[in-house]
Amino acid sequence: MPNRRWCEELTEHPLRIVLAKLGFDGHDRGIKVVARMLRDVGFEVIYLGLRQSTDTVLAAAEQEDADAVGLSIHNGGHMTLAPRMVNTLREAGVGIPVVVGGIVPAVDVPLLLEEGVAAVLGPGASAAEVGETIRSAVEAARADVD
Amino acid sequence: MSDQDTPHAPQPDQPKAHPAAEDARARPESPHHEDPRARWQQEFEAAPKRDTPFETMSGIPLDGVYGGAPFPGQFPYTRGIYPSMYRSKLWTMRLFAGMGTASDTNLRFKKLLEAGGTGLSCAFDMPTLMGRDSDHPAALGEVGRAGVAVDTIADMEDLFADISLSSVSTSMTINGPANIVMAMYIVTAERSGSQRKDLSGTIQNDILKEYQAQKEYIFPPRPSVRLVTDLIRFTTAELPRWHPVSISGYHIREAGSTAAQELAFTLANGFAYVEAAVAAGLDVDDFATRLSFFFNSHVDFFEEIGKYRAARRIWARWMRDRYGARNPRSLQLRFHTQTAGVSLTAQQPEVNIARVGVQALAAVLGGTQSLHTDSYDEALALPTEKAARIALRTQQVMAHETGAANVADPLGGSDYVEWMTDEMERRASTVFDHLEELGDGSILEGVYAGIENGYFVGEIADAAYRFEREVNAGRRIIVGVNAHTEGDTGDTPILYIAPDVEKRQLERLNLIRRERNGIEVNESLKRLAEDAGDPAVNLMPAFIDCVRANASEGEMTSALEGVFGTYAEPAVV
Amino acid sequence: MTREPAELFKAACGGDRRATGRLLSLVERGGADGDLVAQIAWPKTGGAHVVGVTGAPGVGKSTLVDRMAAAAIAEGGRVAILAVDPSSPLTGGAILGDRVRMNSALGAPAGKSPFIRSMASRGQSGGLALAALGAVRVLDAVGHDPIIVETVGTGQVEVDVVNAADTVVVAVSPGWGDAVQANKAGLLELADVFAVNKSDRPGAADARRDLELMLDLGDHPDWRPPIVETTATAGEGVEALWKHVCSHRLHLLETHSLEARRGGRAAEEVRRHLHNRIDGLIARPSEQVRQLIREVTEGLRPPSEAAQTILRSQPPGDSP
Incomplete structure (x- = not known):
C-alpha cells in the first residue's frame, strides 16, 4: 500500500530539490544552469545558491520537505564536503539522496558513491539526463525506506 | 632592420568606419598630425626592436604594419597601443x-x-x-x-x-x-x-x-x-x-x-x-x-x-x-x-x-x-x-x-x-x-x-x-562532449594536494595568535573600524597598522563588517 | 518517512520541523491525506497573527520579510514564513529562491529561527490560493505565531492569498511604477500598512505623498493605513513597521473586527473548496458523470438537469 502511494506521488507531484553550494566556492554558472534545466523538466527547485553550510541545507531540506539535495562543487573539495552533507542528513534522519555535480575526477566517483552520494553528474549532461538521474535516485531512496 | 626599408603605401581600400580624423586632438604634441603614416613610421623606427629577423620562414622581408590609418599607436588604438607592437617586446x-x-x-x-x-x-x-x-x-x-x-x-x-x-x-x-x-x-x-x-x-x-x-x-x-x-x-x-x-x-x-x-x-x-x-x-x-x-x-x-x-x-x-x-x-x-x-x-x-x-x-x-x-x-x-x-x-x-x-x-x-x-x-x-x-x-x-x-x-x-x-540539443558541437566522443581513455594524470597543508597552516596561525600583543591588535582593529565609519578617510594607513600589529586578515574583515555590513546577492537564477 | 498524519502532527507540535515540512506537503497535494491533515489541524487554529506582505517584483519584499521576522523573533515569536511564488511556466516546474534572502535570523538560537517554506503554483491558480491557506492553518496549528505570507503582487492569486491575512502590508519603492502596478492589481485597497522600502533612494518622499493623497480620497472610519519608510537591506524602519503591524492586530481585537474578517474569509474558502471539488467531478469523471454528459450531448437531457443529478448523487465525505 505505501509503495503504491509513493508511485502516485512520483507521477502526480513535482519533485522538490534543494540546490546549493557549500563553503566559499563561488562558481555558480553550473548550478544556475542546472536549476533552469530541472525547472524545465518539471522539478520544483529550492535554490539556495552560494555560501551555504551543511546545516542551512539540512534546514531547507526539512522545512521544504525536499525529495533530494543537489550540491555543485568546483573547488576540489568534493571528497570533504559531499560526505559531510550525506552524514548531516543521515544523522538528522532525513533519508533523501545527495547528488553531486561539478568537477569531480573520474577516480573519485566510486569513492563518493561509497560515501553515500547517490549520483555524480559530470559537465555536459543534458536536462533529461540530469532529471532522470535525480528521479531514479529519489525512487531508490524511497524503496530503501519502505 | 632590413624589413623597414620597403615601406608599403597605404592600401587603396582602407578599413571603413575608422574615425582617423579624430586623431589630432589626442596627440596635440605631435608634429605629424597631418600625416598619420609618416608619424607612425617615425615612431616605429624610434622604437627599440628585438634581435631577430622580421621576415617569413621563407625569407620574405616584412613591414611592421600593413593597411591604413589609424596605425598602431594612434588614436583610437584599434590596431594596438604601440607602433611597433611585438617587434619591440613580446607579450609577457x-x-x-x-x-x-x-x-x-x-x-x-x-x-x-x-x-x-x-x-x-x-x-x-x-x-x-x-x-x-x-x-x-x-x-x-x-x-x-x-x-x-x-x-x-x-x-x-x-x-x-x-x-x-x-x-x-x-x-x-x-x-x-x-x-x-x-x-x-x-x-x-x-x-x-x-x-x-x-x-x-x-x-x-x-x-x-x-x-x-x-x-x-x-x-x-x-x-x-x-x-x-x-x-x-x-x-x-x-x-x-x-x-x-x-x-x-x-x-x-x-x-x-x-x-x-x-x-x-x-x-x-x-x-x-x-x-x-x-x-x-x-x-x-x-x-x-x-x-x-x-x-x-x-x-x-x-x-x-x-x-x-x-x-x-x-x-x-x-x-x-x-x-x-x-x-x-x-x-x-x-x-x-x-x-x-x-x-x-x-x-x-x-x-x-x-x-x-x-x-x-x-x-x-x-x-x-x-x-x-x-x-x-x-x-x-x-x-x-x-x-x-x-x-x-x-x-x-x-x-x-x-x-x-x-x-x-x-x-x-x-x-x-x-x-x-x-x-x-x-x-x-x-x-x-x-x-x-x-x-x-x-x-x-x-x-x-x-x-x-x-x-x-x-x-x-x-x-x-x-x-x-x-x-x-546538438545545435552546437563541442568535440569530445556531444560529438566525436570515441577515444576517451580517461587516463589523464591529475594533481593531488597534500592533505597536511591545512594542519600546518592552522598550527602557524595559532602560534601567531598566542605570541602577538593582544592589546596592540585590538587597538589597531578599533582604529580600522573608526576610520571605516568616515568615508573621507583613506583606510590604507589603518590597514598597515593592523598588519604591523599581527592582526589577521579575518579579524580585519570582521572589524569592517561591523561598519559596512555584508552582501548577499539577489536570487536571480 | 511513512508516518501517518496524526503522528506527524504530534511531532510537529513538539517542534519537529521535518514533520511540519511533511504536513505542508500533504496539504499542498490535497486529496484524502490533505483533508485528514486539515481536519486534525482545524481545532488548534486561529491563534496566530497572519501577516500578508505583497508588492511588485523588485521592491525588496523578501528582505523586508526577513527583517520583520527578525523583529518578531526578538519579541519572542515563533515565526513561520510562507513564500508563495505563482509564476511557473507550463512545465509545472519552478525555481524558488526567496530563502536566499531570508538569513538574518540564522544566528537566532536553535528552534528560534523562522520556519521557511516556499510554494509554487503547480499549474492551477485556484489551487495555489487554497494550498497556501491550508499551509497557513497547519503552521498556526503546530504553534507558529506570527505567520508571514509573502507573495508577488501582480495578480488575482496574490490578492486571494493576502486577503486571507489578518494584516496586509503592501510594499512599494520610490518611483511611479510600483504604485501604478500595485493599484492595477487592486492591492492598494487591501493594505493595512504601507512600507515605502528603499527609502534611501530619491523619490521616497514622492511615493509617500502619492500614498497619502490616495488615502485622503478614501474612507477610513477607524483605521487609516500608516505609511512607514524602510530600508530593509540596512534594517532601518523595520522595527517601526513591525510595531504598526502589531498595533493593527490589536486594533482588530479591540474593535472585534478580527472575527468579521475571518468570517468573510471562511465563506470564500468554502466556496473555493466547493469549486475545486466540482471541477474535479468533471476533470476526473465517474462512469455516472460520463453517462450524464453523453446524454446531454445526445440531447436527451438539458445540462442543468444533469448538473442537478450529479450534485444530488454526491455521497457526503467523498473527496474526488
Missing part, C-alpha cells in the same frame, strides 16, 4: 603559482626567478580570497587548495622570503581583501629593505565584477568601491609603479556571458572606477595610466579579435571625450589575457591543447600585453607540472615559430574583422546606454543599480543557459 608570458602554505609557494617563486623570470604571479586560496582566516568554519577543505593561504603578515613574509621586492614585479589575484593583502605586501617589502616607491606590480582589486560574476564579494558594493578608490589614491601617491586595479572581464565570460557582454560589462566597470576615483578627488590623468584590463580568450577566433580591437577603441574615445583625459597613456587600454577555462573539456582533455592554441593566437593577433595559457587538464583538477609546461610551450611556439609577432594588427583591414570590431562596439553601446539610463547619466550609479536589480547576473545566466541548451 605569465604563469600562476600559489599552492599550499606560503613557504611552499616561496620555493616555487625562487625556482621561477632562478630560471630567469622577473614577474611573480600569486594565486590565493578561497578563504584568503574571501577575507577569512584558515580556521574559519567554512574554510575546511579549502585551505591551500586553489592557491596559497595567507592569514597574517608572517605568511606574507614567508611567501616572499629572500626575494627582493624592489626588483621583481608581482601580480596578486585578489579582490575583496585587496587592501589588506596590499598592506601586508607593503609591510613585507619595507621590513626587507625595499621602498614603497620602488614596488612594481598589479593587484586585481576589481570588486564590481565580483557582484556580477565571480561572487567573491564581502561587503556591499558602495563601501567596497570606496576600498578600491582608497587603494587607487594610496598607490597614486606612494607607489607610482603599482597598478592598483586590473579591470577583469575574464570572470564575467567564465560565468557564461557572451563576448559582447564581457566587453561591455568590463568597460562599464572601468568607467565606474574612473567616475569613483574622480569623485574621490583624483585627476583622471593621475591614475588612468595605471589602470589595466584582463580579458578572456574564448574559442570563437574572430569574435575574440573583434572584441579586443573594439575594447581599445571604446576606451580611448570614452577616456578622452567623456572623462577628459589628456595624457595619451590614459587613453591606451593595456590588457592581460587568459584562455577560457570554461572551454576546456573533461572529456578527451588532450584536445584542450588545440583549443588553447587557437585562443592564444586570437589574443596575440588581438594585441594583448600579456597572456596566460590554461593547462589542458584544468577541467579535471589543478594543473600538473607537465600540463603547465605544455601551456607555456604553446605561447613560445606562437612567439617564435608562427611569425604572428612580426606584424602589428595583421588582421586589420579584413572586411570581416573590421565589421566584427564595429559590431562588438555597437553591442557594447546598447549596454552603456542601458546603464546610463539606470544610473541617471552616471555609469557608476548604473552599475550599482544593475548589481542590485540583478541585471548583470540575469543577463549572464540567460546567456549561459542559452549556450547550454544549444549544446544539449
